Amino acid sequence: MLLAGSDAGRNGGASLPWTAGAAVPTVVFVARIRGREGAPVTLAHFTAIFMGYADAAMPRKVEASRRLQKRAEQMIPGGVNSPVRAFHSVGGDPPFIVRGQGSHLWDADENKYIDYVGSWGPLILGHAAPGVPEAVSAAAKKGTSFGASTPAEADLAEIVISAFPHVEKVRFVSSGTEATMSAIRLARAYTKRKYIMKFEGCYHGHADALLVKAGSGVATLGIPGSAGVPEEFTSLTLALPFNDTDALEQAFKKFEHQIACVIVEPVVGNMGCVPPAPLYLDALREITLRGGALLIFDEVMTGFRLAFGGAQERYGILPDLTTFGKIIGGGLPVGAYGGPREIMNMVAPLGPVYQAGTLSGNPLAMAAGLATLRYLRSHKSTIYADLDKLSSELTEGVMAAARNAGVPICCNRVGSMFTWFFTPGPVTDWTSAAKCDTEAFGRFFRAMLDNSIYLPPSQFEAAFLSAAHTERDVEQTIAAARQAFATVGCGIGL
Numbered sequence: 001m002l003l004a005g006s007d008a009g010r011n012g013g014a015s016l017p018w019t020a021g022a023a024v025p026t027v028v029f030v031a032r033i034r035g036r037e038g039a040p041v042t043l044a045h046f047t048a049i050f051m052g053y054a055d056a057a058m059p060r061k062v063e064a065s066r067r068l069q070k071r072a073e074q075m076i077p078g079g080v081n082s083p084v085r086a087f088h089s090v091g092g093d094p095p096f097i098v099r100g101q102g103s104h105l106w107d108a109d110e111n112k113y114i115d116y117v118g119s120w121g122p123l124i125l126g127h128a129a130p131g132v133p134e135a136v137s138a139a140a141k142k143g144t145s146f147g148a149s150t151p152a153e154a155d156l157a158e159i160v161i162s163a164f165p166h167v168e169k170v171r172f173v174s175s176g177t178e179a180t181m182s183a184i185r186l187a188r189a190y191t192k193r194k195y196i197m198k199f200e201g202c203y204h205g206h207a208d209a210l211l212v213k214a215g216s217g218v219a220t221l222g223i224p225g226s227a228g229v230p231e232e233f234t235s236l237t238l239a240l241p242f243n244d245t246d247a248l249e250q251a252f253k254k255f256e257h258q259i260a261c262v263i264v265e266p267v268v269g270n271m272g273c274v275p276p277a278p279l280y281l282d283a284l285r286e287i288t289l290r291g292g293a294l295l296i297f298d299e300v301m302t303g304f305r306l307a308f309g310g311a312q313e314r315y316g317i318l319p320d321l322t323t324f325g326k327i328i329g330g331g332l333p334v335g336a337y338g339g340p341r342e343i344m345n346m347v348a349p350l351g352p353v354y355q356a357g358t359l360s361g362n363p364l365a366m367a368a369g370l371a372t373l374r375y376l377r378s379h380k381s382t383i384y385a386d387l388d389k390l391s392s393e394l395t396e397g398v399m400a401a402a403r404n405a406g407v408p409i410c411c412n413r414v415g416s417m418f419t420w421f422f423t424p425g426p427v428t429d430w431t432s433a434a435k436c437d438t439e440a441f442g443r444f445f446r447a448m449l450d451n452s453i454y455l456p457p458s459q460f461e462a463a464f465l466s467a468a469h470t471e472r473d474v475e476q477t478i479a480a481a482r483q484a485f486a487t488v489g490c491g492i493g494l
């Protein structure tokens, strides 16, 4: 637990009455078994109980979630409003979530999970973090949307600008997709060039021009792009392998004076977590400068996650434009793009680049973002180091469990973003990520879920640790992984 506040409160009063490793009171133990009548109890469950992880021990119930999924499928494509949530690549029943508190989630069947998805990144402080719901509800009481400016917009802009030195002006939108789409439009207008460059396995939202060799759900579903996007719309998008400086040099030679911008996830999260090779971001900066193209860091995932000033602070590289999302909205829908005054002044109403939004700068979203960023700012001297330390304990503990079980996986981690790849690795780009045994990952994922650990339901998504996670969560997760590796033969080729 890295957050200030009461532990019991943050666990919704549901924390266990004993600590890991302590003797388990028999009466509680019996009550728990009776509480889940009908579910098969295996030797592994007893082992977990005696290790002090009673919540991890019981098979999960799925009846209510299954019923809700069936109902949703009648009305919503796949029953979901974002594809990966349907669990198609991992199998099993997606839990319908009814509550989140701190590092935990509860589903409609009353199963409790340790959450490593964190709403796909925004919840760096955990669910319902102290101050965030209060700020949202205080804002809501004053009215939910005005379609006119509110003071909180400049307050949030001020924090973003203070954290990202090259950002002098920022425009808020409602999603990461809007942020990247708008930044690219701006880069094309500013450079008066047409081509854009992205990297295989990077995902920048679902705008037409960016659905080329994209990561995230596109990679998860194993499709090259998307139906409904005419070739002509992507003919100006160049997709290169990530971490390959030579390919970059060659493309810049071939398309000399034609490339408007290069957009990159400085640490990729959308093919699983893939860090930049040493000096790769420096090369990107140097080549784009030389080629007269803008460098866009898509920090939708990494902004305020890898450091208060995002990946660019961590790696010491200044891009021309930065896109934001996730954490800046504190769990509500917010995106943003920003950069130097000279470029940002081209956006309407000051300039000719049109971009607008009915709910942009929404007061509830600004309130959640402000509460989150203010907390991060006042704890930045410790919070990122603490996240790093606990994430390292977690990833190394799970890797040790894999080694002991003879399961040849590899792990990439930067700060509190990480992925266990079901390949011996190393994973440095999309070609190496695609070698993963996704069936084995699916078995591991389902075993973890049955053991109360909620991981991203795709091999090609990063997992996240929050400031609400505790040493105990990490121990429980490592114990669950040990059991998953041992009992479900989830190793490659096993």
Ligand code: PMP
Binding pocket: 120, 174, 175, 176, 177, 178, 180, 203, 204, 205, 206, 216, 265, 269, 270, 298, 299, 300, 301, 325, 326, 335
């Ligand atoms: N860029 C990156 C790096 C992302 O990870 C995502 C979403 N995962 C997006 C853009 C798109 O954001 P949104 O889903 O809010 O449209």
